[in-house]
Amino acid sequence: MPHPDSPTAAVTRESHDVEALIIGSGLSGIGAAIALRRAGVHDVVLVEKADDLGGTWRDNTYPGCACDVPSALYSYSFAPNPEWTRAFAGQPEIRAYLRDTAAAYGITPLIRFGTEVIRAQWEPGDARWHVRTTRDHYTARFLLSAAGPWHEPLVPDVPGLADFPGEVFHSSRWRHDHDLTGARVAVIGSGASAVQFVPAIQPRVGRLHLFQRTAQWVLPKPDHYVPRAERLLMRRLPAAQRALRNAEYAALEALGIGFRHPSLLRAVQKVGTLHLRAAVRDPRLRRALTPDYTLGCKRLLLSNTYYPALTRPNVTVHPTAVEAVRGSRVIGADGSGADVDTVILGTGFHILDMPIAQRVFDADGASLDEHWKGSPDAYLGTTVSGFPNAFVLLGPHLGTGHSSAYTVLEAQLAYVAGAVRHSRSAGWTSMDVRPEVQAAFNAEVRQALPSTVYNAGGCSSYYLDGNGVNSFSWPWSTGRMRRRLARFDPEAYVTTSGTPEQADGRARP
Numbered sequence: 001m002p003h004p005d006s007p008t009a010a011v012t013r014e015s016h017d018v019e020a021l022i023i024g025s026g027l028s029g030i031g032a033a034i035a036l037r038r039a040g041v042h043d044v045v046l047v048e049k050a051d052d053l054g055g056t057w058r059d060n061t062y063p064g065c066a067c068d069v070p071s072a073l074y075s076y077s078f079a080p081n082p083e084w085t086r087a088f089a090g091q092p093e094i095r096a097y098l099r100d101t102a103a104a105y106g107i108t109p110l111i112r113f114g115t116e117v118i119r120a121q122w123e124p125g126d127a128r129w130h131v132r133t134t135r136d137h138y139t140a141r142f143l144l145s146a147a148g149p150w151h152e153p154l155v156p157d158v159p160g161l162a163d164f165p166g167e168v169f170h171s172s173r174w175r176h177d178h179d180l181t182g183a184r185v186a187v188i189g190s191g192a193s194a195v196q197f198v199p200a201i202q203p204r205v206g207r208l209h210l211f212q213r214t215a216q217w218v219l220p221k222p223d224h225y226v227p228r229a230e231r232l233l234m235r236r237l238p239a240a241q242r243a244l245r246n247a248e249y250a251a252l253e254a255l256g257i258g259f260r261h262p263s264l265l266r267a268v269q270k271v272g273t274l275h276l277r278a279a280v281r282d283p284r285l286r287r288a289l290t291p292d293y294t295l296g297c298k299r300l301l302l303s304n305t306y307y308p309a310l311t312r313p314n315v316t317v318h319p320t321a322v323e324a325v326r327g328s329r330v331i332g333a334d335g336s337g338a339d340v341d342t343v344i345l346g347t348g349f350h351i352l353d354m355p356i357a358q359r360v361f362d363a364d365g366a367s368l369d370e371h372w373k374g375s376p377d378a379y380l381g382t383t384v385s386g387f388p389n390a391f392v393l394l395g396p397h398l399g400t401g402h403s404s405a406y407t408v409l410e411a412q413l414a415y416v417a418g419a420v421r422h423s424r425s426a427g428w429t430s431m432d433v434r435p436e437v438q439a440a441f442n443a444e445v446r447q448a449l450p451s452t453v454y455n456a457g458g459c460s461s462y463y464l465d466g467n468g469v470n471s472f473s474w475p476w477s478t479g480r481m482r483r484r485l486a487r488f489d490p491e492a493y494v495t496t497s498g499t500p501e502q503a504d505g506r507a508r509p
Contacts, residue, residue: 164343180204185205
């Protein structure tokens, strides 16, 4: 990624003024555009650095890629899809759903593809965000960051990896032109992506070496093909699909109670233990795959094929982190090693150190990343003091270990729409959340987190930021999240009024 101010970073050609500019065209960006138009904002532009929409579901095309949330719940509530062919949809269907939804709601023509944000800065003089991209320059009244936390691949700093003579790629940048037939493959990482692609590639490769730093809790996946008759029923009786969605939501919320009261997870953890025992007969391998922390402390994984794949003769599990790569040999921290010709990184994403935070600046030129100092923070996970008229979608402290990203997003979008409507009707030129309000919310979250499984489960997960602080998790139910975000609270904000030309950048109480 070029430095935001490097001379090769951008060449601007035209200038456009819009009411709302959205960064990204994944599920967050598409949903935000729909919500804004429903709120009466029609002058909306989405800037997308890729050549197609879809975000996470555009980038992740690895074999076996699928959702780990039930399909009926993994969609916008206002745009149900009766055509899912599986209870847990695969990547091609999810991507097609996003494309179809964007087209149906008139969002696709609003997207400027091949347009990467280089720098976005708040200018109080005209109460506008000034956004420089690789194509044009934009000024916008409202700025929405929908870049997403599961977007930028995390490549580990392993000594010697850069000099590996074979093929190296991240699971989200899958090399479909690289034939794995008969290959000697090292997989680094055993998280959500690896749990899906390892069983998909195991039958084809010659040897597969899985380097597992931490064992994962893997539960059976209640996936199945959805018969045509059932899809026809969902199409003709929308109430049936709503009922299914509500039932799945209720089931996941019931599971969420355990995340807030970890002792209740023992029964679920027993299911995971039995699932492992049934699939893996070798006591030594079973010990290597048995987690030593409470289920839910890390992301909960679902698979019926992962454990069986690891028992195959061509698979070796190395229960260790990777220490180095020397030539064609991948070496574990325990001294074990493997000679391979392909390395696949299942090492996740920049979840809390999102690169977009290095490109969004306040009026004084300090970046969002500099404000956060390694620990992202936002009022209700949505607005950040010092960044007026800006919203972070799927932001800090809104993540759950049990529910759907769509549930979180739609709760946020209700708040964003309310904020925009209120700002327009009140004649505000800017709205900036009060620092004491943001601090109070942050303190409330930090007080609630220690008793949750995210913090008390005895593991190190991506929920923890570089400072060791849980900046990811919402410590309550999603019902409480929806209630907290249902009503915009104008008293939480410092505002300016009048025309942009009259605004002098000094906020009034």
